[in-house]
Amino acid sequence: MSLIRRGITVAAMAASLVSAPAARAQTPKRLALVGGMLVTGYEVPPIHRAAVLVEGNKIVAAGPAAEVKIPADAIVVDTSGRAMLPGLIETHGHLIVLGHGSYDTWFPWIKAHGGDAMLTRVMEISAKQLLMAGVTTTIDLGAPLQPILSMRDRISRGEASGTRLFVSGPWISRGAGGAMQDGFGGINISTPEEAAQQTEKLAVAGVDHIKAHAGLTLDDYKAIVGAAHKHRIRVFAHVYAERDVRNALEAGVDVLQHVGSAGTAPPYSKDLITEIVNAGRPVVVTAAHRAWIYQDTADFPERLQDPDLRKAFGPDIYAEVQDSLKNWWTLGYFQRTDREMLYRERGVKQFIESGAVMGMGTDSGTPMNFHSEALWREIKVHVDMGMTATRAIAAATRVNAQIIGKGRELGSIEPGKIADIIVVNGNPLFDITALSHVEVVVKDGVVYKGGPATGSRSSAFVPGSAGSATGGARGER
Ligand SMILES: [Zn+2]
Ligand SMILES: [Zn+2]
Known part of the structure; x- marks a missing residue:
């Protein structure tokens, strides 16, 4: 969207602002999943009390929460007590x-x-x-x-x-x-x-x-x-x-x-x-x-x-x-x-x-x-x-x-990959059936299941409360 915007006249831009806030075109939306255990998709031990930062549809940071800087404008999903995995x-x-x-x-x-x-x-x-x-x-x-x-x-x-x-x-x-x-x-x-x-x-x-x-x-x-x-x-x-x-x-x-x-x-x-x-x-x-x-x-x-x-x-x-x-x-x-x-x-x-x-x-x-x-x-x-x-x-x-030939874009939680992330209740490394308790689904940077109410911070997050197929903290695309 921002690329298209850049090429149009100031008048057209001003007109478009009536229907679309400028911020949406300028800054990609940011989403942070914070607190839970992170299973990256690699065969290495998980990262505990981790955070994943998403900008637009891409993962830009993932690691121990203490080391991932969460911007003030990010929508935060509290994943503590649970496990984060690649979609x-x-x-x-x-x-x-x-x-x-x-x-x-x-x-x-x-x-x-x-x-x-x-x-x-x-x-x-x-x-x-x-x-x-x-x-x-x-x-x-x-x-x-x-x-x-x-x-x-x-x-x-x-x-x-x-x-x-x-x-x-x-x-x-x-x-x-x-x-x-x-x-x-x-x-x-x-x-x-x-x-x-x-x-x-x-x-x-x-x-x-x-x-x-x-x-x-x-x-x-x-x-x-x-x-x-x-x-x-x-x-x-x-x-x-x-x-x-x-x-x-x-x-x-x-x-x-x-x-x-x-x-x-x-x-x-x-x-x-x-x-x-x-x-x-x-x-x-x-x-x-x-x-x-x-x-x-x-x-x-x-x-x-x-x-x-x-x-x-x-x-x-x-x-x-x-x-x-x-x-x-x-x-x-x-x-x-x-x-x-x-x-x-x-x-x-x-x-x-x-x-x-x-x-x-x-x-x-x-x-x-x-x-x-x-x-x-x-x-x-x-x-x-x-x-x-x-x-x-x-x-x-x-x-x-x-x-399937998509190894560069999909399949793991690391910077550069498309933001497909799920949160499950329980530790799947201890009991694999934790995978049957999927509470948050993020696909392509959009929250499709779970997540906070629009614009709210983590305190408003109730696990599994926004379970509709289309509802999402960041809207549908
Ligand atoms: Zn077959
Ligand atoms: Zn078949």
Whole structure:
């Protein structure tokens, strides 16, 4: 805004002052989060009684509160007694689904209840759920092209409130290509040439990355990677079987997603794991969404009626989702769960123990895997399987930012980075489920959850009092 202002006449400037105070154009707004423990996103000990200073949308200082000078005009959020972390990054989300039990009935239900308008509403709900759960950035890996591009752009222009999006649009596959069909999931190809053409088309249309499904040939993966890298965008593979993982690895796919997914395939051969580790190729296991979610729901089916879901969905969608989960243990999605339970622990440990580069993603939105909690559940599984809490948080923030190609802007709390910061109640390094208690969310320098009333100092701050999706100490953008 200030750059534009500089170029206009004094008269026009004077006129504009009527509607916009000069101060807004001159000085970037300053926000300070003060008092809590700071987990930076690096694998180092936390900083206690810390402060983070934000100017505009950037972090300008972070460290012990005694060493960070807070300007008098800064809006202060008191974070004492709690923990500050980088905004979480979800590397595998699906905004077009909300945890409904069956794609076969969910997509026809959307079509019968408003079509595109309902699809937009669903994506808006997902985007808000993610943001309120502290997920400031989400990689969407499978949605109709134009609707998801427009959702991404509306959020980035500030016309809708939600997680920052990077999107693939439809995935590229051979044959059925997974369950989300009927115009909602994939593009079918039958030759490598076609795979390259479709990749090219998606890149030109403006996607941020490509999703290559399982079941493609080595040459298909190579063609997709070649076409995508020409456009400087990355390829994420959706792979389970050892042969698919091997093909994707050899073809140069940038991130291997699912990779056995906690039991859908037996543990991989030692050779394959060694090759993945030696190549430094990142993996995102999406562990929790089947085998763990199933058990967690068996233990506590009440989670399906979380009042936050009712509030987020509205009565019509809530009723439809509830109806689909009535006999959730009979759902087709969970038909292989008995076998998955057998392998689930080894499936995750094989990567943790090998020293593979691990990001964090969840397949959020899939059956019973609600956007509001998918990521902390995934992180918890990794910690339960032996990953340190510090490494797991780094995986979900700094490492995720790197593997999606945004390592310079996102993923850690340090000067120069975009101000994506969350505050959780409790010490996540002691009990990782503290990540389920997100009380403050700052995205791009704007407070979306928690924070003080407009213009007030820290004394007026009541934790969790300003929990609306769009309200914020610094207004909407
Ligand atoms: Zn997938
Ligand atoms: Zn997926």
